[in-house]
Amino acid sequence: MTPERRKAVWAIYVWCRRTDELVDGPNSSYITPKALDRWEKRLEDLFEGRPYDMYDAALADTVSKFPVDIQPFKDMIEGMRLDLWKSRYRSFDELYLYCYYVAGTVGLMTVPVMGIAPDSKASAESVYNAALALGIANQLTNILRDVGEDSRRGRIYLPLDELAEAGLTEDDIFRGKVTDKWRKFMKGQIQRARLFFDEAEKGVAHLDSASRWPVLASLWLYRQILDAIEANDYNNFTKRAYVNKAKKLLSLPVAYARAAVAS
Ligand SMILES: CC(C)=CCC/C(C)=C/CC/C(C)=C/CC/C(C)=C/[C@@H]1[C@@H](COP(=O)(O)OP(=O)(O)O)[C@]1(C)CC/C=C(\C)CC/C=C(\C)CCC=C(C)C
Ligand SMILES: Nc1ncnc2c1ncn2[C@@H]1O[C@H](COP(=O)(O)OP(=O)(O)OP(=O)(O)O)[C@@H](O)[C@H]1O
Numbered sequence: 001m002t003p004e005r006r007k008a009v010w011a012i013y014v015w016c017r018r019t020d021e022l023v024d025g026p027n028s029s030y031i032t033p034k035a036l037d038r039w040e041k042r043l044e045d046l047f048e049g050r051p052y053d054m055y056d057a058a059l060a061d062t063v064s065k066f067p068v069d070i071q072p073f074k075d076m077i078e079g080m081r082l083d084l085w086k087s088r089y090r091s092f093d094e095l096y097l098y099c100y101y102v103a104g105t106v107g108l109m110t111v112p113v114m115g116i117a118p119d120s121k122a123s124a125e126s127v128y129n130a131a132l133a134l135g136i137a138n139q140l141t142n143i144l145r146d147v148g149e150d151s152r153r154g155r156i157y158l159p160l161d162e163l164a165e166a167g168l169t170e171d172d173i174f175r176g177k178v179t180d181k182w183r184k185f186m187k188g189q190i191q192r193a194r195l196f197f198d199e200a201e202k203g204v205a206h207l208d209s210a211s212r213w214p215v216l217a218s219l220w221l222y223r224q225i226l227d228a229i230e231a232n233d234y235n236n237f238t239k240r241a242y243v244n245k246a247k248k249l250l251s252l253p254v255a256y257a258r259a260a261v262a263s
């Protein structure tokens, strides 16, 4: 990315990471809805040019230079509010909404920074939809990677109706035994996540040419976590799926070449 865009993405990343840390981090047990309200007030202040600390200042600088909208930031805080009380998702619709709040929003935050290609004939709406899809795909992948870890925190980010259809119960998740039923269920979940990645990939060609490589590379790196879950024979209860260094390194030049072809 250009240096200006890189700094802006950093600033957005830091804000997202700090927001996530409020509910996931070491002090999360002290975080109440009130604390999140204060965090939202602080967000409004920095958007109006009144940053509270240096990290906020980096984001205030970003929003003064790029046409970033405040709504996806507010929506991410809403996702953190959900995380404070909600630990079950009855259907994919409910889960999708959660994924939008905590990750789809990132796509909407970053498109104004990465820019749409001036010569692209795609509508801005279709590019935002692809960006949204990448956030959803990443979050679904994150969830499928962390089933065991989340269950040990009492959380199940899987559609309970689909679990029931597969003949599985909450207890099966807590017991964490890899059975044929589980493998079959996981195959379906992985397939759906891949559809969102495919949707996102179509949008990459319409981004400003300088932004394509980092986006395509990160898309490919994260998507390979799904392959790693398969390679672990769907044991996402006790084995963490990850993409090794060699595979990561190899993806970079391949993504570079593909991003260049797409221009
Ligand atoms: C180039 C690029 C990838 C830019 C995005 C950088 C950015 C601002 C990232 C913010 C990520 C963040 C900290 C989000 C907070 C909530 C959260 C933690 C979500 C999960 C990320 C993975 O984090 P991790 O594996 O560390 O998770 P744990 O906390 O350890 O469990 C998420 C799974 C979501 C991240 C979502 C994205 C990176 C969306 C990216 C979308 C785009 C860049 C749009 C691209 C545009 C088109 C047209 C395809
Ligand atoms: N808008 C921004 N978004 C993200 N990071 C930023 C932004 N502006 C500055 N930074 C980073 O914050 C750090 C401090 O910035 P600063 O401009 O003060 O640079 P510096 O390295 O301290 O140089 P100098 O000594 O010339 O001030 C640098 O690492 C810079 O890349």
Ligand SMILES: [Mn+2]
Pocket (backbone or CB within 6 Å): 020, 024
């Ligand atoms: Mn997290």
